[in-house]
Amino acid sequence: MGERMDEKEKRHGGISWQDDVEAARGRGPGPILSHTRSLSIHSVRSNSGVNPSAALPIQYRTVSIDIDDYKRKGDVAKKAKAATDLADLEWHTLPAADVLSRLNTSQTAGLSVDQVKRRTNEYGRNTPSPPETQLAWRVLGYFFKGFGSVLLVGSILVFIAWKPLGQPPAPANLALAIVLLAVFFIQAAFNMWQDWSSSRVMASIKNMIPDECLVIREGGQLIKIGAADVVPGDITVIKAGDKVPADVRFLVVSSDARFDRSILTGESVPLAAAVDCTDKNYLETKNMGLQGTHCSSGTCTGIVVATGNHTVFGRIAKLTNEPKKGLTTLEREVLNFVYVIVSIMATMIVVVIIVWAAWLRKTYPDWINVPTLIVDCVSVAVAFIPEGLPIALTASLTICANMMRKNKVLCKSLKTVETLGAVSVICSDKTGTLTENKMVVTDCALGGQTQMSADAARDVLVAERNTAGGLAGNAVDQLRAVAGLCNAGEFDAATKHLPVALQRVHGDATDQAILRFAESLGSVAELKRCWSTKFNLAFNSKNKFMIRVLSMAHPDGLGVALPDTTAAIFEPGDLHVFPLLTIKGAPEILLDRCTNFTGSSGVAMTLNAAARNKIEQIKNEWSAQGRRVLLLAHKVISKTSVKSAPSSGAFEKEMLEQARAGLTIVGLVAIVDPPREEIPSVVRTLRGAGIRFFMVTGDFALTAQAIARECGIITNPTHAIATVASLVRDPEDKTVDSDRSPSEDPPQTTRSMVLTGPDLLTLNDAQWDQLVANYTEVVFSRTTPEQKLGIVRELQARGHVVGMTGDGVNDAPALRAADIGIAVGGGSDIAIEAADMVLLESFSAVVEAVRYGRMVFDNLKKTIAYLLPAGSFSEFWPVLTNVVFGVPQILSSFLMIIICCFTDCMAATALAYESPEADVLSRPPRRPGVDRLVDWKLIVQSYGFVGIIETVCSFAMSYWYLERQGIPFSVIWFSFGDLPDSIDPDFYAQKLNEASSIYFVTLVVMQWFNLLAVRTRRLSIFQHPPVFNRATRNYYLLPAVLFALVMAFFWLYIPALQPTLGTTQVPVEHWFLPMAFGLGILLLDEARKFAVRKWPKGVVARIAW
Helix, strand or coil: CCCCCCHHHHHCCCCCCCCCCCCCCCCCCCCCEECCCCCEECCCCCCCCCCHHHHHHHHHHHHHHHHHHHHHHCCHHHCCHHHHHHHCCCCCCCCHHHHHHHCCCCCCCCECHHHHHHHHHHHCCCCCCCCCCCHHHHHHHHHHCCCHHHHHHHHHHHHHHHCCCCCCCCHHHHHHHHHHHHHHHHHHHHHHHHCCCCCCCHHHHHHHCCCEEEEEECCCEEEEEEHHHCCCCCEEEEECCCECCCEEEEEEECCCCEEECHHHHCCCCCEECCCCCCCCCCCCCCCEECCCCEEEECEEEEEEEECHHHCHHHHHHHHHCCCCCCCCHHHHHHHHHHHHHHHHHHHHHHHHHHHHHHHHHHHCCCCCCHHHHHHHHHHHHHHHCCCCHHHHHHHHHHHHHHHHHHCCEEECCHHHHHHHHHCCEEEECCCCCCECCCCEEEEEEECCCEEEEHHHHHHHHHHHHHHHCCCCCCHHHHHHHHHHHCCCCEECHHHCCCCHHHCCEECCHHHHHHHHHHHHHCCHHHHHHHEEEEEEECCCCCCCEEEEEEEECCCHHHHHHCCHHHHCCCCCCHHHCCCEEEEEECHHHHHHHEEEEECCCCCEEECCHHHHHHHHHHHHHHHHCCCEEEEEEEEECCHHHCCCCCCCCHHHHHHHHHCCCCEEEEEEEEEECCECCCHHHHHHHHHHCCCEEEEECCCCHHHHHHHHHHHCCCCCCHHHEECHHHCCCCHHHCCCCCCCCCCCCCCCCCCEEEEEHHHHHHCCHHHHHHHHHHCCEEEEECCCHHHHHHHHHHHHHCCCCEEEEECCHHHHHHHHHCCEEEEECCCCHHHHHHCCEEECCCCCHHHHHHHHHHHHHHHHHHHHHHHHHHHHHHHHHHHHHHHHCCCCCCCCHHHHHHHHHHHCHHHHHHHHHCCCCCCCCCCCCCCCCCCCCCCHHHHHHHHHHHHHHHHHHHHHHHHHHHHHCCCCHHHHCCCCCCCCCCCCHHHHHHHHHHHHHHHHHHHHHHHHHHHHHCCCCCCCCCCCCCCCCCCCCCCCHHHHHHHHHHHHHHHHHCCCCHHHHCCCCCCCHHHHHHHHHHHHHHHHHHHHHHHHHHCCCCHHHHCCC
């Protein structure tokens, strides 16, 4: 290979995300929870930088999971490119000599000056590339997305119609052009405010890369260089405290070499370094040092195999900063609405131009000239564009996010709010989410045979001590020893004076429960005085056990942990080396490794079939009662059987091998973690809202099933609960309802299923189809973080919008991949960073979150239903009648803009404050792509019902006024500007301005009543009153109406503006008559809603918006 790096590595200079666009869609990093006495969350609108120690592990874990899947399945086409790139690397599997040969370097001499120059030119400097900001495109998007381009083009055309085409220039055209331009810039400002996709992590990432490092170059000299100057093939020396400058393959490691990978993994336990490959996964093997991690102890010599963007750190950082891809469901709905409106607008403009060119220009050349045609076309555009919608949309999302925050729900992005309304499946973790996370040991089984309560165990121990004196070497003592010593929990010294149940324990909930159990049997501090830890392997979700190897520090410990017959075989020197391996974990994992069990007297006995069956029976019995069961065991290790020192890298592998067989069971413990009181009602409410609620847990299947039954997640009797055997593998025989879309409502028949992690590995696509389509109550037990991510992806692939809850570091990939990641306030920083939404207090807040998520979509529909009749339909007809029927344009283009951007805008925003309707959680979830923001039903309501009434009434008021002023409708009908000599042109123009102002006032007043009508879609105003009812009141409606009134007076009644804008005062009767018409709209809509409620399957209900 010579000078060249691995060609495949070089080709994949960047990472792209194909399989999981939504998982890496560039959500703006959210606020971080501070683990202090009081929970504090930074403002959701804070612009401060994000701590990448929380952001990077999410992508690291996701890519690591994909690599494992790729290695296992070999399915290149379906996996993320980031995973396949790293999975194809082989630096960690090659012998050290081959690595040196490929990179053309020497372990003792290093690279020459010429080699360094060439490689710097080839690979660049060892720094991460900043993310592509695409600032120009973003700025253009602020101005031109949505209706921006239409507004700008319209403004330019009206400017041209004013000058030079205007002969003479019309001041009203200038005013219209200026207002259009102002609206254009106002919308751009709001689009800028709404943009949350910019990356804020890269600046902090650069600070994690070391400034300097030691390398061997120029014939064996050890020199210090800048980390940015490192190149592939460099031999680097890493000492305790140093950061790793690039991805390094270790060549020589000291026995105590440990590396802290917490910046990438989120876990602070240092990993031992190794020379040989320990894992086929490039991210998990211990013979690789990854850039950005640091050496916590020991020294290493290694060869640099990747720099800059080619390192794991560079790839993950780039993936973390990847700009947003795709559109959210809300953005797609708004874009669809824009397409519809623009299409109608363009069609109408073409009609106007054709009518003018083919008829008016020839038959009535003096009626519409080119400047007037331009203004007419712009008027059509203005009529159809609801200019207040973008402002109302952003305000609606912001208002709803603030309302959710008051309910202790924090949304980290405005776009998250609306997606909640479409969630069709919630996958919930168990511990700490559905349960109180207050675990207590309730029962134990000595040697896995003799059952007793925790209190009874204490009584037995006291009785034994009173009988034998001192520390009796019995089974309870041995159980106490393993429970207290094989434990990562620690008592807080400040609470040592309190009773055991009230003492604070640092550690996870399981360790806390077992440590309190051990303390209730005797002093754990005394145990730790007698035994010192030589090696510790923390519990993880893959192994499902914890190991701690101990040596005796004081002879008193011998009688506590081992029976006298066993201790007697050791020589005095052995007792201070490695006498005892302790282990606790899942019974189904450890039971097959056991060959003995501890009898009631403390003597080890052979684990025969009968004893094994007894243990299985106890485990299943406890699990069926919803208890978590752990097996505690030990193994005595002789000095001669240990080949490595505890500080060496090989010691861990040796201890894992020792733990594979020959274990002696000292007992089982049953741990209770009661469900939260509110969970059953939460599950019932979400089910009533058409949302499936699945449990995803690492617990044993029977335990998970029992807890699920207590929580109401499973309602069928035990005999009716299906297993994986019910899922048919043959696609031709599967029982899936092929006529139902995956995103539609779940089947009416309640069917339950419990699956385990191993079951998930066997499922094919056909079985997943059956599971998702036919089962409404599902429990996934004994799942790993990898399987949680897989569950989310499988559900999404079948059309579901998935919400995922979690609180641990390992949950981060699934939280990020879900459409809505939900973290609980007490969770880890990594989980909170990955989530879109944080429940600050109780899980029951998720009901409010769903309620407000659906309310957002409802309120947006209401906003559009309010804006379209006056701000679109009623404005278009004056233009059309002007062109086709030859009557004057009865509503000026300027007043059209005033309606859209001033009088209607505040009222549209006030609708965002509407409370959820009472039936919002009795409807099924919205189906993206099916249940549109703007559909034909809403068009019928806005145009065919309210729009027609407002248009007819406004025309009638204007023409009635002209009739009373001596200008009969018959005179102007098809007149095309040809008026009788009896009508003075100046008088005519003045009265047309007054009629235009009347049309404007009629629309404004009638919209007040339309505002009251659109507040609800099905409920009566008396069921959802705007005042006097705390749950439904909206105090912003009156200010919105008053604002519209003030705007109307401002534009109509200021004398200085009237000549320029063509506005006038309006006779007082034309303020009160529209109120009667508006009341008619309100009453007719009440009748429509009554019909919908009375006959839910009737014609009116079927066309109800």
